[in-house]
Structure formats: C-alpha cells, structure tokens
Amino acid sequence: MRVAYVSVATPLLRRSWSGIPWYSLKAIERRFSDVHVVDTPLLDRMVEKLAAVEHVSVAIRRNPLVSRLYRNSINAALEEIQPDVVVGVAAAHKLAFVDPKWPIVYASDALFGTVVNYYTKYRIYNRRTKARGEEVQRSLLSHTDRILLASEWAQQDAMRRYGLSEEVVGVAPMGANIDAVPEFTPAPQDGPLRLIFVGYAWERKGGPLVLDILRELDRRTGGNVELHIIGSRPKAALGLHNVVVHGMIDKNDPVSYQRFVDLYQQAHFLMMPSRQEAYGIVYCESAAFGRPAVATVTGGVPTIVKDGETGMTLALDATPADYATRILETWSDRTGYDAMCRAARQDFEERLNWDCWSARIAEAIDALLATR
Template sequence: MLNCLPRKLSDSNFDVIFAPACASETAFLEINTPIVIVEDANFALLHNYYAQFSNLLQRSYYEANTLEGLALTKAALVLHPSPWARLSSLENYHVAQEKVYAVPFGANVDTPPPAEVALTRKKSDQCTLFFIGVDWERKGGAIAFETLLKLEELGIQAELTICGCVPPPQFSHERMKVIPFLNRKDEKQRREMEKLFETSDFLFLPTRGECYGMVFCEASSYGLPSITTDTGGVSGAVTNGENGFMLPLSAGGAEYAELIAKVYRDDQRYAELVQSSRAAYENRLNWDAWGMTVTKLIHEMLEREEASRTTARSVPTIHINA
C-alpha cells in the first residue's frame, strides 16, 4: 500500500497532506506536496516514558528514532499540542524553528456544555474529586487514594469517584465510588459522565505520564478546575492558577491534599478558578481555536513554500564551455 501511495497522491490535486500521528507513513514519502505532521509527542519523548516504549531492542530504537527524524525533517509544518513536545522536535530532531509550533488540542466532546452550566457551578458541601482513566497505575490512582485519606486528616470530608478502571482490592474506602466504564456512545451513560463533570469540585489526575490530556480541556469546558502533575505535555493543557494546578512528579498524597484543601476552603479563589477555567476553554482549549490557528499556520507555510519555489526558478543557470 505504501509503495503505491506516492503515485495515488501525485494523481490528486492536494494543496497539503495532513498527517496526524503518521511519522512512519511519511518518512519515506517522496512527493512535492507539503506535509503537515500532527502528533502529541515524538519518539524521543515516548522512549522510556511510556511502558510500551521502554526496554526496546537497540535496533528497534534506532529504526523508530530514524523514522521520526526523517518524517519531521521532511515535513513542511509540525504541530504539537504542548511546548514540551515542540522543544523535543527542536532539540532532539533539529527541526527548523519556523516550521514547528505548539497549538493546544481541544476537548474530546461533540457538544460542549453551555457557558451558564459552567459559570453557575457551586462548590459542594463535601469535596468531590473526579478521577478518570483506564490505567490506574499510570494515572496515579494510588496517589489519588492517599490524597483522600490525607484530606480526612485535614478535616475535609472528601469523596473520590473513580471512572474507567477498577482499582486493586487494597484500595477501598466508604467514600470512594468506582464506575468501571462509561460508554459515551450510549446516551444514558454519556449523561452520567457529563453529570460527573458538572457535580465534581475538582478533576483529580495525579498522572505519572501524559503526553497532553484532552480530559483537562473537557474539564475546563465545565468550569471544573484540574489538579494534576507537571509531567510530559500536561502544561500544554493546564496553566497553574488559571484552569487548575500542577504539582511536581515527586508530590504525594500529602502535598495534593494540602493544595486541594487550600483551594476548597477559599470560596472566592474557587469561584475565580471556575470562571478562568471556562475562559481557558473558550479562548484556546477548543477545536475551533485550534482550527483557526492551524489554518493560519498552513497558509503561512504555503506562502513560504511558494516563495522558495519562485526563488529557485529565478536563479539563472550558468553554462561553462570547456
């Protein structure tokens, strides 16, 4: 299939080839049409960051890294959702600065909640924490559980809702609710998911590894502040003091509990955080904003490509007779 791809693309009149997460497919693609690569992280970042990219054979590492480098070099435009990923393309693959950008992804929702739903959010009588993810360990489930216990020690009556996974048996508490799975395609279950975003006080995800996290954008659309970890590309979606807070990877349950208690006890600070979380969504953490920025970048790239071709055509050819 890849062998016939250049011919098929050449036969079509495309202005741009848009290639999300397609480094291996475009690395050896010989075509004059400009390629735009979109990816949340490149191989250099994924290696030894996620379990499935760890302990690789030397040959596997070499091949994957080489493919990534070829694809990024070949691309006319490289789009990442975070400064973390952009910096890696610059430093690890030496991509030219003028063609690599950090543009935040939007929320993973078809229809965002109306602004009034988000902006009328009120803090609940019991501090409700919403943990969502399929990987209990990587998402920091043990730390979330420890935080629940530490909040109790601080005099905060908290509730923790786990959605998307089943914790190991040792993690059990009378104020911890587990919802193994919710299917967004089912209207009833989708509404249950929306209710969790609407009624929780914090999205709490002390993740151990994250390339970005569109769930933080979704939380912001509900005016729901996110409490998470400053790791990977999370800072592309969460800004401290605007739509949540990030703690260092070394932080444990005690540190998270202190932060949550401080914000939860300050009614004015919490209300301001709700407002600024929704504003963050409306201003940049949505797909319309992403689309407008990317459209502008693509047009600028096409202008550069045309200017480069014009310059190349205008260079005179000098013939020397022996």
C-alpha cells in the same frame, strides 16, 4: 483548498486513539470545504495484529518496512486526490516515505525520540528498535514543511533533539473530545468535596497516589470527601466507603454521556496526577466543564493546566499531604475557587478546543503555501 487527511488510526470511528483522529478530522472539515480522508483499514488491521509482539521490543509502527508498505497505498491515494496539502495527525509511520512532492503539515502530541525516552513502557526497546523508529521519524521530518506539537515541552524537545527551528515546529494544543460544549454551571456549594478521576491507565495516571490523597483529605475533612472513578476499576478502590467506581462510560450513548456530564458538573476537581503524560485530553475536557485540574509537572501537562490559574500542578515527588493542602486551601477560598473554575472554562473557549487547533493548522498551511 483541497486537503488530504491522514491519521494514526481511522478517523471514522470515535474510539480510535482516544478519539483524537475523529475530533481532529471534524475540526478540519469545519475549517476546509474540500477534505479527503486517506484511510488504510486493511494495513491498519494487519499492523494491529502484528503489534501484539511489541512486548518483545519490536515497534511495529516504527519499522521502516511497515512504513514502506503504507507508502505505496498512500502515494496512490494522493495521486488520485491531488491535494494542495496533506495534514497528518500522529501518522509518522504512514507518511515517512511518501513522495516528497506533497506539502505536509504534521500534528502530534510529540515526536518519536521525545516519547520513547519519556514513557517507562518503552524501556523494553533495544538500540536497534529505537534506531529503526528514529529512521522513520527523521524520514518524515526530511520532507515535512510544518510541524505542530501539542505542548511547549514537545516543541522544545523536538528542537533540541532534531535540530528543528521555531519556524518549522510550533505549538497547537489539542482540544476536548466532546460533541457539544457543555453548559457552564458553578460547582455545588453543598455536600462533600467531590473529586473525579478519568482514565484507563490507573497506575500511570497516578491512581494509587489519588487514593492516598483521598485518605489524607478524608482525615482532614472528617470524611467530607468523595472520589468518583471513570474509565478504570482498580481493585484497591473497590469497597472504599467514599469511592464510587463507575468503570467505562460510553460517551456515544446519550444516557451514559449524560451521566458523564452530571458527574463532572457535580465535581469540584479533576484529580489526575499522572506519572507520565505527553499531553492529556482529559485536562481539556475538565476545562470545558469549568473544573480545575489537579495534576503534575510532567510532559505536556503544564501547557494545558496553568498552575494557580486554571488548576494546580505539583511536582512529581509531592506528597499526599502536599496535595491535600493545596486542594483544601483552594476549595475553602470560595471566591478564588470560583474564579479558577471560570478561568478554566475561559481557557477551554479560547485555547483548548479543536477549532482553535484547526485554526493553527490553517495558519501553518497558509505560511507553507506562501513559500512554496
């Protein structure tokens, strides 16, 4: 089986698109012995530079002219590789207009129409910009054989919005972006209630609400609570007595990565009540460490976090008091809390890892080639 792999950004660098191209490629390479990466660094750099104007309602990656530039480069590479199948990861703008003779299995967090009508940051797009994006998306769908999206939310919206059937679009949860599976360790029984926030987009991922929840927990526990913030340095959190701001942690550096592991293993809950989240790899990472996630019912999050089993998902309009009550009820029931930790870890082992994702890709390829 010869597989050509195309992703939204280069899969040769861990930092690309939150690490998803890197880890998905590694999973594909473990699954198939003959994998060829179709990388487009020159075009990618050009697009990155042009993307600086997206704030004026120009979606560079969803412009048909840009997609046609990718078409020529990728068609030439595929002709040389002669793959049995092309696996595309969130690379709609690269694969939209390639030669339809190539069988394609496409995986992403969600399709264009789903995302652009969900995230508030895309409200600046005018009708023309959205129409161009839809042209690119629908062109890809017209010659893509199987589509695997990361959540039921994305799948259901794709079926409704684009008229796709369940035979064409399925669900394949993405995995945790970690190199080695961490040892499962029970959460500490001594010390304060420790919360961990992991994310760069502080506002969108519910950071201000996290601080309000922390204040409520601080009041109810008599100060027996801590919050550790990774990935962000919000001004509102600096100087608070029970908050430690770690900023960015380079997981590629062994010393820094060990600090990341230690922070998770000392934590009791991941706290990330996102306002919008098409998926959320961080929830998978939390499950890998066996720590329940505290999240919201939005986007693809309920596919990852099972309310009352592996964590908790609250409504978008839930108050800090609502969160504090759920957290303290769970934390005070040590038997129930430990069971939730183990259920989270089991869910990672059985579902929320990249090898399970690549198994779904392999199933889609087998079904596709059996009908071609």
